Amino acid sequence: MKATENLLHILREPGYRRSVLVRRVAAGALLAAAGLNALAHRNADPVVATFSRATAAGEVVEASDVELRRMPADAVPDNALTELDAATGQILAAPASRGEVVTSTRLVGPDLVRELVAGQPPETYSLVPVALAEPDIIPMLHHGATVDVVTVSADGVRPATVATGGRVVLAGAEEGTVMLLLRNSEAASVAAASLSSPLTVVLGGPAPG
CATH class of the missing domain: 3.90.1210.10 (Antifreeze-like/N-acetylneuraminic acid synthase C-terminal domain)
Known part of the structure; x- marks a missing residue:
């Protein structure tokens, strides 16, 4: 009660003490308004x-x-x-x-495929798991890298390219295996070759399209 009376007395009497009190009240009101405004904006964030x-x-x-x-x-x-x-x-x-x-696009799915094929029709590409004959190369592969898929010729002497411009989706999620995004026209060839021939990949092939 006494504190209230003192406050009323200060407000009634002009002078330095009233000016200080008024400034403090105004500053407090501004801080409160700023806090409420920041909270409102925060709650509006997605x-x-x-x-x-x-x-x-x-x-x-x-x-x-x-x-x-x-x-x-x-x-x-x-x-x-x-x-x-x-x-x-x-x-x-x-x-x-x-x-x-x-x-x-961070998850394996249609949006990621569309990003990797750079504007080409996504339905013309397929995801193919490829078991590599030389899994030591896997640490060199990263998501999005462009590769060619290579095997050996029928006589076992010369290299033979099975697919070009594949994109690495996953490398090493399963031991010795990479998941590649390949054109449908080459995906079947890679899958068939993997049944009878050792496969590896070469970095730096042309991008899809």
């Missing part, structure tokens, strides 16, 4: 799926691997996933760090 832990390429994304977080709109990619179910159960095509936004 909610997106992010990785809750570092996740390796080739892993199947589990529910515990992802979480929903608010992110500034200008930091959210156009192809960000906004629901956890859209990521759960999918195969990760490239390593992800904790806190990274989950995008559709």
Whole structure:
């Protein structure tokens, strides 16, 4: 009660103490308004799926691997996933760090295929697992690398190219195996050759298209 009376007395009496009090009240009001404004903007930020832990390429994304977080709109990619179910159960095509936004092109699926074929009709390409005769090359392969698939000729003397311009989707998710995106016209040839001939890949072939 006494504190209230003192406050009223200061407000009634002109002078330095009233000026200080008025300035403090005004400053407090401005800070409160700024806080409410920041909170409103924060609540307006989009909610997106992010990785809750570092996740390796080739892993199947589990529910515990992802979480929903608010992110500034200008930091959210156009192809960000906004629901956890859209990521759960999918195969990760490239390593992800904790806190990274989950995008559709980071997961093995149609959006990733469209990105890798660079505007070509995605239905003219197929994903083919290839067991390599020389798995030591796998650490040199990375997601998105362009490769040719090579075997040996029927006489076992000369190299023979089975496919060109394949794109690496996954390398080493299964021991000694790479997942390649190949033109349909060559995918069957690679699959057939893998049944009877050793296969390897050569880096630096032309890109699809």
